[in-house]
Amino acid sequence: MGLPASPARHADLSIDVRDLSLVYPSSDGPVTALAHVDLQIRRGDFVSFIGPSGCGKTTLLRAIADLEQPTSGQLLVNGVTPRQARLRRDYGFVFQAPALYPWRTIARNVELPLEVFGMPRWERQQRSAHYLAQVNLAGFERKYPWQLSGGMQQRASIARALSFEPALLLMDEPFGALDEIVRDQLNEQLLQLWRSTGKTVVFVTHSISEAVFLSSRIVVMSPRPGRIIDVIDSDLPRERGFDVRETPQFIQLAQRVREGLRQASMLQ
Numbered sequence: 001m002g003l004p005a006s007p008a009r010h011a012d013l014s015i016d017v018r019d020l021s022l023v024y025p026s027s028d029g030p031v032t033a034l035a036h037v038d039l040q041i042r043r044g045d046f047v048s049f050i051g052p053s054g055c056g057k058t059t060l061l062r063a064i065a066d067l068e069q070p071t072s073g074q075l076l077v078n079g080v081t082p083r084q085a086r087l088r089r090d091y092g093f094v095f096q097a098p099a100l101y102p103w104r105t106i107a108r109n110v111e112l113p114l115e116v117f118g119m120p121r122w123e124r125q126q127r128s129a130h131y132l133a134q135v136n137l138a139g140f141e142r143k144y145p146w147q148l149s150g151g152m153q154q155r156a157s158i159a160r161a162l163s164f165e166p167a168l169l170l171m172d173e174p175f176g177a178l179d180e181i182v183r184d185q186l187n188e189q190l191l192q193l194w195r196s197t198g199k200t201v202v203f204v205t206h207s208i209s210e211a212v213f214l215s216s217r218i219v220v221m222s223p224r225p226g227r228i229i230d231v232i233d234s235d236l237p238r239e240r241g242f243d244v245r246e247t248p249q250f251i252q253l254a255q256r257v258r259e260g261l262r263q264a265s266m267l268q
């Protein structure tokens, strides 16, 4: 794949990864977590990374977030380096665990990044109320994290990532530790949020049905060394409910992902 043909096309890209490799030093010798990865993510896409444990999903997400440094290759986030994008606060990051401060109320946890940016108190409070309402946590502002369920805590951490209004949301298995019913609810809410805000979302998951239900593109990865083996564009309508899981298109997409994962496991 060549470089983008025109500046207009380049401007449509949220993330542009070219021939990216990342090698971790370790006591047992170097570990190639990513090898020659190429990936272009358009603005407004919902992209999932799926693959067996150790295929480099988290490493790729962390490289995009400037939390890991590539060994070689090129990586642009909104047209600038990951470091510049981080300094510009171009993205919010949601980790697997909610990582809320237990001594702060939910509202004050959401306000934390805004405090760091020096935003006035009234505006912080307005923002946290708005984004807590968006994740259906209105009325819980004064509670402490330990007074909320795991799913509610994770929703609060999504509100925190949204509070400074990034165009890009990076999510590392955010619902992995939750039971299936809560996970289904959060999937529906996240999809609604994506549709209403037009944000670009990059989402790491182990679940085929979660990846197919949520995504406009699914990136299937394979380990040793970590690389992309399939990129699947979804033809499901943006407006979708859980009944979509019974449709032939959904089942076909899930089969293609499953086939990719089967190949990935044979390559191990």
Ligand SMILES: Nc1ncnc2c1ncn2[C@@H]1O[C@H](COP(=O)(O)OP(=O)(O)OP(=O)(O)O)[C@@H](O)[C@H]1O
Pocket (backbone or CB within 6 Å): 024, 025, 026, 031, 032, 033, 051, 052, 053, 054, 055, 056, 057, 058, 059, 060, 226
């Ligand atoms: N800090 C590190 N130092 C050395 N090796 C690492 C480090 N972090 C990750 N690795 C290795 O890099 C490879 C990719 O790891 P990564 O966590 O990105 O995979 P993953 O696909 O996200 O896995 P999982 O699904 O289990 O979370 C693995 O072989 C892992 O052991």
